[in-house]
Amino acid sequence: GRNIFLSSREIMINSFVKILLGFYFISSVIIGQNYSNLNITTDNETSMIYINGKLIGTKTVNTSLAPGNYEILIVERERGWNAQRIIDTIIVNNSSETFNRNYRFKNSVLLKTNPQNVYIYHNDSLYAFSPAKLDVSLNTVKLLKTNFRSKFVELADIKPEIPVALEFTGTNKKEHFVDSPWFTVLLSSTVLFGATAVYYKIQADQKYDRYKISMDRNLLKDIDRYDLYSGIAFGLLQFNFGYLIYEFLFESP
Known part of the structure; x- marks a missing residue:
């Protein structure tokens, strides 16, 4: 009977030791997972701050990061015309660090x-x-x-x-502007430039939505190109429309 009792006690002791060792191992892993601090400041009140495609905040951000690679994207303003963008990368090792980043447009x-x-x-x-x-x-x-x-x-x-x-x-012009061929040309081109600006703006927005999901930097080139095309078309649209208004208000007899 005593041998059976000793065997049971040994089994209990061994089980208890294993539990302690398991708890110690898990605690060591958790404690060993050091987090680093990231402080981001920008010089623009409307700047949007993304980390790995996720919006974290605006203008100023303070956050903790586990070890890994992180891509930081700063956008001057949310989907503005020709908005400036700043892209940076931070590599966090398994040690407590403090990263201070000050971005200026x-x-x-x-x-x-x-x-x-x-x-x-x-x-x-x-x-x-x-x-x-x-x-x-x-x-x-x-x-x-x-x-x-x-x-x-x-x-x-x-x-x-x-x-x-x-x-x-x-x-001052003597010919009535509405009766001139130039009026028809300006009116037609205004419609064309407006449609072109809207088309490329939509393309840029779609590419930007894809970029936030895939974080593919090659898409940024397409976004900038479409924004440029849209901006040029919008500028030409403004010029034509402004010229039409100018003719009606100031130059037409």
Whole structure:
């Protein structure tokens, strides 16, 4: 009877030891899983901060990360026209670290003109139509518009609340604008540019939705290209529409 009792006691002791060892192993794994701190700050109140495709916050984010690879995407504003994007990668090892990231977008200024829809040239290339948000690093741009004197502008001296005025050099038209072939051309092209802008904007949005799911960087090139096409078409649309309004209000007899 004593041998049976000793065997049972040994079995209980062995079981208890195994439970302790298992608890110790699990605790060691949990304790050994060190988390790192990530602090992100940006210089834009409307910036959207994504980590591995998931929206984490806006402007400023403080979070903890387990070991692994993380892709950070900062978008200047949610689906704005030609929104700036910043992409970064962080590798977190199995050790407690603190990552501090401060992201800054390119300094820009809003250029307004009087009249509007003025051609904006940089280095002899058409860059945009007014009003437009321009990178200050462009330094100097040239403003051109038919029947107005051209003008060079230093972007560092621009005040967004004060439009840059161009001197009118043209003459009043005697022909009624609505009866001219030019009216038909402008009206037709306005419809075409509007449809083109909407088409490429939809394509860009669809690519962006796919990117948030797959995180395929190759899609970013397509997004930027479609945004560019849409922006150009929208600029041409603004120019045509602005010119039509201008003709009706100021130049038509």
